[in-house]
Amino acid sequence: MSHDHSLNPETMPQDPEKATLEGKNKFMGLWFFLGGEAVLFASLFGTYLALRNSTADGPASDEIFGLGLVFVMTMLLLTSSLTSVYAMYHMKNNDYSKMVLWLGITALLGVGFLACEIYEFAHYITEYGFTFRSSAFGSAFYTLVGFHGGHVLFGLCWVISLLIRNAKRGLNLYNAPKFNTFSLYWHFIDVIWVFIFTVVYLMGKVG
Amino acid sequence: MPENTSTNSTVKAYQKKKNKDEMKKQLIAFASMIAFTLIAFGIVATESVDKMFLIPIIVIMAVVQVGFQFYYFMHMKDKGHAMPATLIYGGVWAALLTLGGLGLITWW
Incomplete structure (x- = not known):
């Protein structure tokens, strides 16, 4: 193999993302990071559950939540999780342009999700006067859901940087682990959202 | 050398097929995640289940869905x-x- 680690179908290892020591370490490090993220979000969920009925005469969850928009957001994020699976499928088949295409679709779906969330927050603030300072419920809600939205924004910046930086490089053993770690992170964002739509929105709707 | 190349391409073909089969499993996982989501939203929107059972049901469905995400999408299996x-x-x-x-x- 040449010293720049460029991949061609004859020399490509089965799992390019874990073929180098650096790749293995990135893979392990990301899982360790996700374990930590799980604890971070658990503390936010715990706080939300404790404060979700402390509305201080402000708007309550069943008055403001609309299931339609949340359903659209769920579908957008869930589909973006599948498209990043497709991206990693093409990475393993050493098809760089298709991988880029699917990561681009993933990013677009992520942007759609974020746009819906911004619209949702703006709607709560302007229509119901429901803000971060309305009540303990308001603070807990915006902290939890906003933290998730912040993670989506971070993921979008991450994948766009990767796509721009590696646009002319093609797939190699140096950047394959980078794409794979992003994909794992993106799945985890979806994992957190599954709990948010269940615990915050669906449970908030039934009271 | 030509023999070597042919062996290599067989391995490649095998690997490609394996990746393809894997992708089918991913699609089944995705379909079941969509189904779980639809059921969860459906029973909340139609209020067809008693509140006492509803919350445990939707939480269990969320946990199962996250299991699919971890074991299939994130390859933990x-x-x-x-x-x-x-x-x-x-x-x-x-x-x-x-x-x-x-x-x-x-x-x-």
């Missing part, structure tokens, strides 16, 4: 994932302790 599983379950354990602790000081 594949070989060489003992350490990632240890790390993430370590995190999940600490997360449950956090939830338990916060629940204890709130409601007990």
Whole structure:
């Protein structure tokens, strides 16, 4: 193999993302990071559950939540999780342009999700006067859901940087682990959202 | 050398087929995640289930859906994932302790 680690179908290892020591370490490090993220979000969920009925005469969850928009957001994020699976499928088949295409679709779906969330927050603030300072419920809600939205924004910046930086490089053993770690992170964002739509929105709707 | 190349391409073909089969499983996982989501939203929107059962049902469906995400989409079912599983379950354990602790000081 040449010293720049460029991949061609004859020399490509089965799992390019874990073929180098650096790749293995990135893979392990990301899982360790996700374990930590799980604890971070658990503390936010715990706080939300404790404060979700402390509305201080402000708007309550069943008055403001609309299931339609949340359903659209769920579908957008869930589909973006599948498209990043497709991206990693093409990475393993050493098809760089298709991988880029699917990561681009993933990013677009992520942007759609974020746009819906911004619209949702703006709607709560302007229509119901429901803000971060309305009540303990308001603070807990915006902290939890906003933290998730912040993670989506971070993921979008991450994948766009990767796509721009590696646009002319093609797939190699140096950047394959980078794409794979992003994909794992993106799945985890979806994992957190599954709990948010269940615990915050669906449970908030039934009271 | 030509023999070598032909062996190589057979391996490649085998690997490609394996990747393709894997992708089919991913699609089944995706379809079941969509189904779980539809059921969860459906029973809340139609209020067809008693509140006492509704919350445990939707929480269990969320946990199953997350299982699909971890084991299929994030490949935790594949070989060489003992350490990632240890790390993430370590995190999940600490997360449950956090939830338990916060629940204890709130409601007990």
